[in-house]
Amino acid sequence: MSREARVGALLALLAAALVALPLAANSYFLSVATLVLYFAYTGQAWNVMMGFAGQLSLGHALYVGLGAYAAAALFTQFGIGPWAGMWLAMALCVAAGVAIGFLAFRFGISGVYFALLTIAFAEFTRIGFDHIGWLGGPGGLFLKVEAHKTTDLANLRGGQTMFYYVMLALAAGAFALCAWLLRSRAGYYWRAIREDEEAARALGINTFRWKLLAVAISAAMTSLAGVFFAFYYNNLFPEQIFHISQSIEIILGPIVGGVGTLFGPILGAAMLTALADALNNLVAAMGWDIPGVKQVFYGVILLLVVMFVPNGIWPPIAKRLGLGRGG
Amino acid sequence: MALLEARALSKSFRGLRAVSGAAFDVPEGGLVALIGPNGAGKTTIFNMAAGVYAPDEGEIVFAGRRIDGLRPHQICAAGVGRTFQIVKPFAGLSVLDNVIVGALQRESGVPGARARALGILDKLGLAAKKDLPASSLTLPDRKRLEVARALATGPRLLLLDEVMAGLRPTECDQMVAVFRELNRGGLTILLIEHVMRAVMALAQQVVVLHHGEIIARGAPAEVVRNPAVLECYLGEDAEV
Amino acid sequence: MSASLIANVVIAGVLTGLVYGLMALGLSVIFGVVRVVNFAHGEMMTIAMYAAVLLFGAFKLDPLLAALPVAALFFGLGYALQAGLINPFITRPEHSQFILLVAVATILTNVLLMVFGPDARNVQTDYMLDSWAIGQVLFDKARVFAALAALATAAGLFTFFRYSRTGTAIRACADNHLGALIVGLNVKHLYALTFGLGAACVAVAGCIMTLLVEVAPSVGPGYTLLGFVIVIVGGLGSMLGALLGGVLIGVSEALAGLFIDPSAKSMFSFGLLILVLLLRPQGLLGRKP
Numbered sequence: 001m002s003r004e005a006r007v008g009a010l011l012a013l014l015a016a017a018l019v020a021l022p023l024a025a026n027s028y029f030l031s032v033a034t035l036v037l038y039f040a041y042t043g044q045a046w047n048v049m050m051g052f053a054g055q056l057s058l059g060h061a062l063y064v065g066l067g068a069y070a071a072a073a074l075f076t077q078f079g080i081g082p083w084a085g086m087w088l089a090m091a092l093c094v095a096a097g098v099a100i101g102f103l104a105f106r107f108g109i110s111g112v113y114f115a116l117l118t119i120a121f122a123e124f125t126r127i128g129f130d131h132i133g134w135l136g137g138p139g140g141l142f143l144k145v146e147a148h149k150t151t152d153l154a155n156l157r158g159g160q161t162m163f164y165y166v167m168l169a170l171a172a173g174a175f176a177l178c179a180w181l182l183r184s185r186a187g188y189y190w191r192a193i194r195e196d197e198e199a200a201r202a203l204g205i206n207t208f209r210w211k212l213l214a215v216a217i218s219a220a221m222t223s224l225a226g227v228f229f230a231f232y233y234n235n236l237f238p239e240q241i242f243h244i245s246q247s248i249e250i251i252l253g254p255i256v257g258g259v260g261t262l263f264g265p266i267l268g269a270a271m272l273t274a275l276a277d278a279l280n281n282l283v284a285a286m287g288w289d290i291p292g293v294k295q296v297f298y299g300v301i302l303l304l305v306v307m308f309v310p311n312g313i314w315p316p317i318a319k320r321l322g323l324g325r326g327g
Numbered sequence: 328m329a330l331l332e333a334r335a336l337s338k339s340f341r342g343l344r345a346v347s348g349a350a351f352d353v354p355e356g357g358l359v360a361l362i363g364p365n366g367a368g369k370t371t372i373f374n375m376a377a378g379v380y381a382p383d384e385g386e387i388v389f390a391g392r393r394i395d396g397l398r399p400h401q402i403c404a405a406g407v408g409r410t411f412q413i414v415k416p417f418a419g420l421s422v423l424d425n426v427i428v429g430a431l432q433r434e435s436g437v438p439g440a441r442a443r444a445l446g447i448l449d450k451l452g453l454a455a456k457k458d459l460p461a462s463s464l465t466l467p468d469r470k471r472l473e474v475a476r477a478l479a480t481g482p483r484l485l486l487l488d489e490v491m492a493g494l495r496p497t498e499c500d501q502m503v504a505v506f507r508e509l510n511r512g513g514l515t516i517l518l519i520e521h522v523m524r525a526v527m528a529l530a531q532q533v534v535v536l537h538h539g540e541i542i543a544r545g546a547p548a549e550v551v552r553n554p555a556v557l558e559c560y561l562g563e564d565a566e567v
Numbered sequence: 568m569s570a571s572l573i574a575n576v577v578i579a580g581v582l583t584g585l586v587y588g589l590m591a592l593g594l595s596v597i598f599g600v601v602r603v604v605n606f607a608h609g610e611m612m613t614i615a616m617y618a619a620v621l622l623f624g625a626f627k628l629d630p631l632l633a634a635l636p637v638a639a640l641f642f643g644l645g646y647a648l649q650a651g652l653i654n655p656f657i658t659r660p661e662h663s664q665f666i667l668l669v670a671v672a673t674i675l676t677n678v679l680l681m682v683f684g685p686d687a688r689n690v691q692t693d694y695m696l697d698s699w700a701i702g703q704v705l706f707d708k709a710r711v712f713a714a715l716a717a718l719a720t721a722a723g724l725f726t727f728f729r730y731s732r733t734g735t736a737i738r739a740c741a742d743n744h745l746g747a748l749i750v751g752l753n754v755k756h757l758y759a760l761t762f763g764l765g766a767a768c769v770a771v772a773g774c775i776m777t778l779l780v781e782v783a784p785s786v787g788p789g790y791t792l793l794g795f796v797i798v799i800v801g802g803l804g805s806m807l808g809a810l811l812g813g814v815l816i817g818v819s820e821a822l823a824g825l826f827i828d829p830s831a832k833s834m835f836s837f838g839l840l841i842l843v844l845l846l847r848p849q850g851l852l853g854r855k856p
Binding site: 183184185188189191192194195196198199200201202203204205206207260 | 436437
Binding site: 058111131255 | 604661665666667671681684685784788795796828830831834837841
């Protein structure tokens, strides 16, 4: 079987399993699966900036938060549903991302300084939103959850199954988009920039514009995760949604799975979420109520991966499966 | 007909004058070598031509159009390709992908770029290694890859920065053959070189720089006998 | 808004700023020499704060005195951390190092959370509510002692780097890694020593900080980011810059707290960080990055 055929078969299998999941799983399991897909999605979005274009962002929670608040504000203040609200969310996040990217790239900020800049913008926004009274301030913004059990897709009101499929669609869309991008001119140019920006310039690549494009696409994608977040959890707190721990949680999947690969973020997210959930259940079963266990676990995994498997766990697995060098 | 003209170029770095009033030209279809002791200003001129920085004074004219002060990607688009003294392959990409990046400068789609890239890899003898990661190549092959990548952008002028450095004499001869072939095919070449073997074998014209100024210019055989040139090279290792 | 109120606020800001400066000094020394961005810096500070709180609780030991044993302990831990964990990462790409320390920071913060719980704790020495008055201007005793301790530690560090042989060797490593190796300096040991010194610095800063604020596991990241703001504003690699930056941030935070909203004062710091990163990344006194 050729490599292409093998990848295709794997994908088809995965797709079938994911689509059929709600038939076999209970509500709790579905909620975990939804979370896995959420982090697979945000990981893919982050990966566009880091894995493809090589720009380390540690402030991606900014886009989740902005997207969430934009859609939620439109809904609570004007009754505008998420399908319309998402356009504002995307526009806002693209503007924010481009602004940050423009400032950073124009002034030659890269590497660690760039990461610090992204952290600063996220923190700045977090504290800022604490002071925006009409969006709830530190007390939070709440979306009304209707009691009826019917599925209202237009307003994203419904049961776990509906949310699962929405997230699945998003994650599948992200996967398809990234696969397409990787094979396109953008994919080649971004990887060239990631490997050696100076050499890329000498080959005619306007690295400034292409880096901005990566940031814009990454921000737009992440904003949709924010919209989902708002309508899924129905409450938004600046302290939580813009917090640096959110940003770190976003990058865990891709780093553990394999930055720059297509399957890496998905595998990483799946592994981490599943294990974290199991850990939480174990701790609860033992009768302990210790906040922070999950985060320590994440920290340890991150440490181990960075030390021993710096390219992520997907590339060696891909090799074993004969799927080439990951991706 | 001069493809590249440098007119009264000057550049200083923090008070140190690297290049002073340099003027020379490279005829279309020609092969010119820029030589001189270390610190003479050769790479500075190169970098000005490649858009890394702008000259303080003077102009660089390419195909009748001023290119001094343009940024590197604009200069590539104008038709000037360059290699780097210390090779910069895209290590994580395959050999073919490296060249596709270059080819995308001239081709609108990836399939077309791939076809173009394959042709160029063939010409440079790297076709068999196209799917290997660039990081696994030996130094001579990396140099070829660097040239292939620059060639893929379809330049009219190729700037080669000490491309023979670190190569053994046989490897050097192979590269010389490649460049001769490319030049015969119509590619104009300007190269910086220390390895005299290559300079003597390739160059139609030699320009000699010393302390930022041009001290001699002419056919290789003449320049090598020029007393001023010999003086500035005294004590230098020269393979002739 | 009276002049004396503003004067009081500014003085409090300066004194607190000196403690911030000491913390940032540790960060600056580490980055300036080892070139590692210590993302776990704030967490180290928090652990030191907890150490001081515990020692006070158990032995009624004044944090100013507790600073000595805690600093010694942190020196050893910092040395081990650098030599053992971080050293292999020196040659790895920047973002790898960064993420390594992000991982360490996450683990530290949450272990603290697990051990101590989320509630804040503090220290209550007898002199914490006293102050000296010069005219209408008040100098809090606790703040003055803290600032003096910070200055003394900083002075000690300056002297070490300027005048001792080891200090000079460390500065040589910072200037030229390869050159240092060639002349036979044991770079790995010197790096570990530097990290240890940076950690000791932050330990002292943490201990004396308990005289001014309370501690909770959540304060770690805030101090890390504050440290970066100060170091970048003051200039990476410049020790004096770290102190000056600390004072500058201390004063502007205090004034921002007075004129705007107290909870918005860190927003001001981040705004400043963004501006400095964009306009003058070498900060006030640093070298160009």
